[in-house]
Each structure stands twice: as structure tokens, then as C-alpha cells.
Amino acid sequence: MFKSVEEVIQKFEKLDYIIGRRAATVVYLAARLEKPLLVEGPAGVGKTELAKVMAAALGVELIRLQCYEGLDEAKALYEWEYGKQMLYTQILKDKIGEIICDAPDLPSAIDRISAEDEVFFSERFLLPRPILRAVTSDHPILLLVDEVDKSDSEFEAFLLEVLSEYQVSVPEIGTIKAKHTPLCVLTSNNTREMSDAIKRRCLHLYLDFPDPETEARIITSREPDVGKKLAEQIVEYVAALRKRDLKKSPSISESLDWSRALVLLNIETLGQEIVDETINVLLKYEGDIRKAAKIYSELEEQKRKNAEPAGE
Amino acid sequence: MRDRIQEFIAILRRNGLRISTAEKIELFRALDLIDPADPDQFRAAFSATIVKSKWDSKTFERLYDLYFFGAHDVLKEMTAKVSASLFPDEEDFERMLASIGEAENRGAFIDLDELSRALLTNDSAKLEELIRAAALKAGISEIRNFLQQGRYTLDILNNLGIDSVAERMGLAPGLMDGRGAGENVDIEKVRDFVAQQLQGLKDAVAEYVKRELEKYNLAERQKYMLDNLEERSFVSFNQDEIIRMKQTLEEMARKLKEKISLKRKKKKRGRFSLQRTLRANQVHGGAPFKLIFDDKEIDRPSIIVLCDISDSVRNASRFMLQFVYLLSDLFSKVRSFVFVDDIGEITHLFREREINDAIDYAFRGQIIDVRRRSDFGNSFAEFNREFGSLVDHRTSVIILGDARNNYRDPCEWALAEISRKARAVLWLNPESPKAWNFGDSVMFQYSKHCKVVREVRNLRQLREFVDELMLGART
Numbered sequence: 001m002f003k004s005v006e007e008v009i010q011k012f013e014k015l016d017y018i019i020g021r022r023a024a025t026v027v028y029l030a031a032r033l034e035k036p037l038l039v040e041g042p043a044g045v046g047k048t049e050l051a052k053v054m055a056a057a058l059g060v061e062l063i064r065l066q067c068y069e070g071l072d073e074a075k076a077l078y079e080w081e082y083g084k085q086m087l088y089t090q091i092l093k094d095k096i097g098e099i100i101c102d103a104p105d106l107p108s109a110i111d112r113i114s115a116e117d118e119v120f121f122s123e124r125f126l127l128p129r130p131i132l133r134a135v136t137s138d139h140p141i142l143l144l145v146d147e148v149d150k151s152d153s154e155f156e157a158f159l160l161e162v163l164s165e166y167q168v169s170v171p172e173i174g175t176i177k178a179k180h181t182p183l184c185v186l187t188s189n190n191t192r193e194m195s196d197a198i199k200r201r202c203l204h205l206y207l208d209f210p211d212p213e214t215e216a217r218i219i220t221s222r223e224p225d226v227g228k229k230l231a232e233q234i235v236e237y238v239a240a241l242r243k244r245d246l247k248k249s250p251s252i253s254e255s256l257d258w259s260r261a262l263v264l265l266n267i268e269t270l271g272q273e274i275v276d277e278t279i280n281v282l283l284k285y286e287g288d289i290r291k292a293a294k295i296y297s298e299l300e301e302q303k304r305k306n307a308e309p310a311g312e
Numbered sequence: 313m314r315d316r317i318q319e320f321i322a323i324l325r326r327n328g329l330r331i332s333t334a335e336k337i338e339l340f341r342a343l344d345l346i347d348p349a350d351p352d353q354f355r356a357a358f359s360a361t362i363v364k365s366k367w368d369s370k371t372f373e374r375l376y377d378l379y380f381f382g383a384h385d386v387l388k389e390m391t392a393k394v395s396a397s398l399f400p401d402e403e404d405f406e407r408m409l410a411s412i413g414e415a416e417n418r419g420a421f422i423d424l425d426e427l428s429r430a431l432l433t434n435d436s437a438k439l440e441e442l443i444r445a446a447a448l449k450a451g452i453s454e455i456r457n458f459l460q461q462g463r464y465t466l467d468i469l470n471n472l473g474i475d476s477v478a479e480r481m482g483l484a485p486g487l488m489d490g491r492g493a494g495e496n497v498d499i500e501k502v503r504d505f506v507a508q509q510l511q512g513l514k515d516a517v518a519e520y521v522k523r524e525l526e527k528y529n530l531a532e533r534q535k536y537m538l539d540n541l542e543e544r545s546f547v548s549f550n551q552d553e554i555i556r557m558k559q560t561l562e563e564m565a566r567k568l569k570e571k572i573s574l575k576r577k578k579k580k581r582g583r584f585s586l587q588r589t590l591r592a593n594q595v596h597g598g599a600p601f602k603l604i605f606d607d608k609e610i611d612r613p614s615i616i617v618l619c620d621i622s623d624s625v626r627n628a629s630r631f632m633l634q635f636v637y638l639l640s641d642l643f644s645k646v647r648s649f650v651f652v653d654d655i656g657e658i659t660h661l662f663r664e665r666e667i668n669d670a671i672d673y674a675f676r677g678q679i680i681d682v683r684r685r686s687d688f689g690n691s692f693a694e695f696n697r698e699f700g701s702l703v704d705h706r707t708s709v710i711i712l713g714d715a716r717n718n719y720r721d722p723c724e725w726a727l728a729e730i731s732r733k734a735r736a737v738l739w740l741n742p743e744s745p746k747a748w749n750f751g752d753s754v755m756f757q758y759s760k761h762c763k764v765v766r767e768v769r770n771l772r773q774l775r776e777f778v779d780e781l782m783l784g785a786r787t
Binding site: 005199 | 332341347350352360364365366566599655663665666667669
């Protein structure tokens with residue numbers, strides 16, 4: 001358990017994740033108040049990573065549920081292993097025959113079989129999916145519900161139930177209540193708004209693109225081969241790109257990819273040519289790429305103007 | 313402190329944030345866990361527990377700054393001004409304050425009231441408290457417009473007892489002298505300081521009132537914006553506003569998309585499919601453990617949009633194109649065209665460029681010449697010639713224009729041809745129906761070939777039209 005906001009920041013940094021004070025405070029609150037945490041923000045800004053690092057920092061196992069459209073309760077909670085049940089039934093045909101062979105009539109035969117119900121609907125044949133695993137875990141865990149905005153509203157309603165009571169009902173077995181309240185982190189790319197009910201249940205963190213200094217630190221810590229000067233040039237340019245109206249602004253993972261690419265090409269400083277040649281690592285849409293080249297030359301122009309001594 | 317926070321929450325609620333009691337309780341629990349002196353932690357506690365959407369976030373940031381730094385900021389400014397004018401050297405100022413402090417410790421000011429003492433010793437925390445209390449007494453929460461500022465300022469100053477304070481402050485230098493203040497004290501300077509502080513206080517109160525007004529009226533302004541935005545006619549927007557509207561349009565489009573996908577989902581399941589069920593259940597020996605249904609074919613209309621981009625209709629077209637583009641997920645195919653007296657396709661622009669950029673490009677005259685006068689007839693004829701093959705029985709053709717043909721040939725046959733081939737022709741006219749058929753408008757002639765002719769002069773009507781379009785798609 002985190003004892004303070006500072007501890008969160010330090011532990012995260014040890015795990016190579018540079019976190020801002022505000023975000024660290026929210027993480028701290030989520031852990032202490034034992035409330036689920038909803039992390040929203042643009043793609044590639046480190047939301048999933050945050051959950052992973054949080055689990056590592058707390059020393060708990062991470063259980064991940066990846067959401068997609070059409071994800072339903074069954075796939076998230078549990079499934080019966082029909083195949084196995086069928087197989088066992090076949091193999092045990094003889095034994096079953098023995099049990100009912102001296103039954104006088106059909107109803108009593110059925111009674112005898114139902115008496116053995118628990119055998120076939122026991123945990124032996126239950127395939128636990130992430131949420132059931134989270135609830136039945138013997139030790140504390142962190143449940144990551146990734147890209148929850150991709151799921152539909154029925155799934156959200158189910159999720160809400162789980163998050164409220166931390167218990168699930170398996171009709172054949174009964175209600176299973178979590179031994180340890182799992183820490184939950186939900187991530188969303190904001191492709192749609194979550195329902196009010198979920199939002200109220202969770203603490204909210206909006207993770208945005210970092211400021212240039214922080215981003216430079218992230219780059220140099222993840223890619224030690226990137227020189228300080230190059231890192232500064234990279235973040236300056238990326239920051240300028242994000243201010244423009246691009247179809248898809250470059251995310252942190254993309255700026256890291258670009259840094260890596262530049263290191264592989266032995267580039268020490270940025271130049272118009274290099275930008276033109278490698279920009280497709282950073283930007284993915286044709287229209288954006290075309291704009292980007294222009295933006296770089298504008299940026300250079302601006303820097304030259306600022307560097308000129310006043311009163312020329 | 314708790315009262316301050318309760319008050320702040322009340323202000324947030326007034327400004328449109330829906331904060332439930334449970335969330336409020338959570339906020340207090342969170343505040344108990346963090347270090348309130350750390351501004352980052354303090355702010356984070358709020359934003360984590362009560363700010364849950366992007367829209368709320370903007371309002372919250374603004375109000376947070378106004379509320380928690382309102383009076384404090386103002387007083388800091390006041391001090392800065394005073395010290396700058398009296399003591400070019402900051403050290404002198406500190407020394408003077410120190411000597412006043414010594415005098416206070418020696419009990420020189422024991423008979424003075426709270427306010428005078430706070431002013432003398434420059435105790436901004438105390439001053440803030442006093443101003444706030446006086447403001448509350450004056451009923452500052454009722455302030456409604458800028459004309460009332462003067463009155464409230466006066467009321468607050470009276471509640472503070474400014475006149476008697478002025479008198480008593482005047483005595484202060486004497487008090488210091490009398491009780492044996494240090495020799496380094498320049499009594500004249502202290503006198504000046506006192507005078508400055510009094511003036512500064514008046515300024516501070518005025519500024520405080522101004523900020524309170526801003527705070528309480530933020531709600532009104534925002535409400536006006538949101539409510540009336542939908543009702544404002546397209547022509548009333550200027551370029552700037554249209555660009556800023558982008559977020560509102562996205563919001564509208566998103567809500568519409570959700571509503572429609574929700575309706576669609578309910579009907580997604582089609583008939584039971586024997587083949588697929590058997591195949592999927594082979595692993596279970598053919599016993600149907602899992603039932604598979606056919607997916608009902610989602611009826612997505614395919615639409616073609618023709619937008620008149622002559623001056624008179626430009627804004628409406630801009631909104632129409634933006635909206636259609638934002639909703640493109642709902643349609644199986646969208647192709648957009650612009651015309652004045654000639655027609656050109658702009659579908660590819662949306663793929664290559666950002667939406668506003670694409671529209672600007674088209675409007676600048678890069679696709680067709682926009683400086684001409686409208687010729688609907690020729691535009692339709694051209695459309696038939698070049699793009700007629702795009703229209704089939706699944707396509708809905710939406711035309712946005714005022715049907716003002718400048719007394720040119722309306723070429724009804726062209727529109728008739730389109731109408732014959734298409735599933736439906738829907739005409740959106742940004743003019744009031746009363747104006748149709750006056751002057752050079754040929755709406756009447758064109759309406760013969762249209763399934764629906766609608767007035768669309770504001771966002772609400774545009775939204776309602778699209779809503780109906782989607783519902784009607786299944787019929």
C-alpha cells in the first residue's frame with residue numbers, strides 16, 4: 001500500500017515510468033480509498049502502462065481484461081467447459097448406468113442424477129475468465145479493464161455490478177465474493193463517453209500529453225542512447241505538431257519509436273531532410289505527413305527569428 | 313476549510329457540474345488523505361473525485377482558479393504595488409515591516425481593531441478573511457451585473473468600517489513613536505505606507521467584487537452559449553465561431569451516433585441459423601450448447617450530399633458538411649459535392665485533410681469557382697453527366713441550397729432524372745419557407761421531384777433531420 005504521494009512517484013520512477021504529481025495523487029487516492037480508477041486520454045499516452053506499473057509498484061499480480069465490441073458477460077466472467085463435461089460423461093457412462101440401474105422409474109432416476117449435479121457443475125469444469133479470476137484470487141490483485149470504451153452498454157452495466165459489490169454469481173455454484181478487494185483500473189480512449197454510473201463509481205484521471213521537459217526525460221530514460229540535444233529537438237518538434245490540427249497527433253509511444261529510429265540511423269541532430277525521410281514513423285496519415293514537413297521548416301524559421309538580436 | 317469547500321461545490325453545481333452526494337463524501341475522504349498545503353495534491357483530489365468529463369473539466373479549471381486564488385492573488389498584487397512605489401529597494405520594505413512587527417510585539421497596537429492591525433502588519437491571510445466576511449454580509453452572492461459593482465464595493469467597505477479604520481490607521485505612526493520604536497524607523501515612510509495600504513484595500517475590494525461577479529455569471533454566459541447555440545440561425549455565425557463550434561458539433565454527432573447505434577443494436581440479431589449452429593457445436597457432438605443467430609443486415613443508407621456554397625448559403629453548407637462527415641460511420645457510403653454554377657466532388661478532401669481544412673479548401677474555390685452566381689440547373693445537369701452513375705435505388709440524395717437560380721434555366725429534367733434513379737431526394741433549404749418562391753427562387757418547381765423539402769436554418773433542425781433520416785432508413 002502506498003504511504004504517500006511521494007512514494008508513488010519514487011516507486012514509479014524506479015520502474016521507469018515518469019509520473020506527474022497530479023496523476024500520482026490520483027493513483028495514491030485510488031489505492032488508499034480502494035476505489036476503481038478510470039484513466040482517460042488520447043491513445044499512446046501511457047494509460048495501460050500506468051496500470052501495469054501500478055501493479056508492479058504495489059507488488060500485486062496484474063489480471064488483464066481486454067475489451068472489444070461484442071464482449072459479453074460470458075467471455076469476461078466464466079465459461080463452462082462443455083467439451084470436458086461431455087467427455088467425462090462418455091467415460092463415466094458405465095458408472096452412471098450403475099447409479100440409475102436399480103431406479104424403479106424415470107423420476108427417481110432423474111432424482112439420482114441430479115443428486116450428483118455438483119459433480120458436473122463444479123469448479124472442475126469452470127473456465128475462469130479474467131473477472132472471475134480477479135474475484136477468486138487468493139492474494140490481492142489489480143484488475144485492468146483495458147479500452148473499456150470499446151465495450152457496449154450492456155457490458156458496462158455488468159461491470160458496474162462487479163465494481164460495486166466485488167462479487168459474482170455463478171448460478172450453479174453460488175455467489176463468490178472476493179477475498180481481497182481487487183484494485184481496478186479502467187482505461188478509455190475516449191472514443192465514447194462512459195455512462196454516468198461508471199464514472200460516479202470511479203475516481204477519474206485524465207492523462208494528457210506531457211510537457212516537453214517531461215517528455216524529454218521519458219525519452220532519455222527509455223532510450224539511453226538518445227543524446228540530450230536530440231531529445232530536446234525531438235520534443236520541441238513533437239510539441240509543435242500536437243498544437244496543430246492533425247488527424248492523429250503523435251503520442252508518446254510514437255515519439256519513442258521515432259527516437260529509437262533516429263538512434264538506429266545514427267542521427268545526432270534533426271534537419272529538414274531527416275525529418276522528411278523519417279516522419280512516417282511519427283505520423284501515420286498522409287495528410288498529416290504532408291503538413292509535418294512544412295511545420296518543421298516553419299519552426300526552424302521561427303527559431304532563427306528569435307535568435308536574431310533585437311534591434312536589427 | 314470545510315465550509316469553503318462546501319461553498320465551492322455549490323458554485324460548481326450552479327455552473328452545471330452534477331456532483332452527487334456520494335462524490336462529495338469521496339472528496340472529503342480524499343482531502344483527508346492528502347497534504348492540503350501541496351497545491352498539486354489539493355487540486356488533484358478535486359479533479360479525481362468530482363470532475364468526470366471533458367466539458368466539466370474546463371468549467372472546473374476556471375472556477376477553481378477564481379475561487380481558491382481570487383482574493384489571495386488580488387492581495388498579493390496590492391502588496392507588490394505598494395512596496396514598489398514606496399521602497400525601490402525591497403530590503404527597506406522588509407525592514408519597515410519588521411519594525412512595525414516589533415512595535416506590535418511590544419503591544420503598540422493593542423487598542424487597534426483587527427483590520428487596522430492586519431493592514432499595518434500586511435497580514436494578507438487576515439485581510440482575506442475580513443474581506444470575505446464583509447462581502448458575505450453584503451450579500452455578494454446576489455451580484456448579477458456589472459452595474460452593481462460600485463454598490464457592492466461600497467457596501468463591503470462600509471462593512472469593514474473603512475472610515476473609522478482610516479482614522480485609526482492615521483494614529484498608528486504616532487503609536488509606534490510613542491512606545492519607543494527603534495531608531496531606524498522612518499515615521500514618514502510608515503505614514504506613507506499606511507496611506508497606501510488604505511488605498512490598496514479599496515482597490516482590492518473592488519477587484520474582489522469584480523471577480524465574484526465573474527464567478528457567478530460564468531454560469532449565465534455558458535448557459536446562453538449552450539442553449540442558444542442550437543437555435544441560432546446559421547447566418548448569424550462568424551468564421552471564428554464556426555471553428556470554435558467544432559467541439560459542439562462533435563458532441564452532437566457523437567450523441568446522435570450513440571442513439572442510433574443503440575437502436576440498431578437491439579435489432580441486430582436475426583434468425584436462428586441451423587447451419588452455423590451445427591457447425592459451431594460439432595465440438596460438442598452436435599448437441600446445441602451454443603445457439604448461433606444470423607446477423608441481421610444493418611441497414612446503412614448510402615448518401616450523396618450536394619451543397620450549394622454560394623455566399624448566401626455558405627455557413628449552412630459548412631455545418632452540413634461537417635455534420636455529415638462526423639456521422640460518416642453511420643452511412644455505408646458518403647460522397648460529397650459542392651456547387652455554385654458548376655459542380656465538383658470533395659469526398660477525397662475529407663480523406664486527405666482535417667475536416668475544417670477540407671471545407672476551407674473547397675470554399676476557397678479550389679474545386680469549383682465560387683465567385684459565380686448560382687445556377688442550380690447547370691449544376692444538376694453537370695452532375696447527371698459526370699456522376700449520374702453513382703445514383704441508384706439505395707442512394708439518398710441530399711441537396712442543401714436556397715434554390716435561388718438567378719432567373720436561369722432550372723433544368724428540371726436533370727433533377728427529375730436524379731429523383732427517378734435515387735431512393736429519395738431530400739432538399740434542405742436554409743431560408744424560411746415564407747421566402748420560397750419569391751424572387752428568383754424556384755423551390756416550387758424543384759419540390760415536385762423531392763420526397764422531402766425541409767427548412768434547416770439552425771443546428772437543431774439539422775440534427776432532427778439527420779435523426780429522421782436514420783430512422784427512415786429502415787422503412
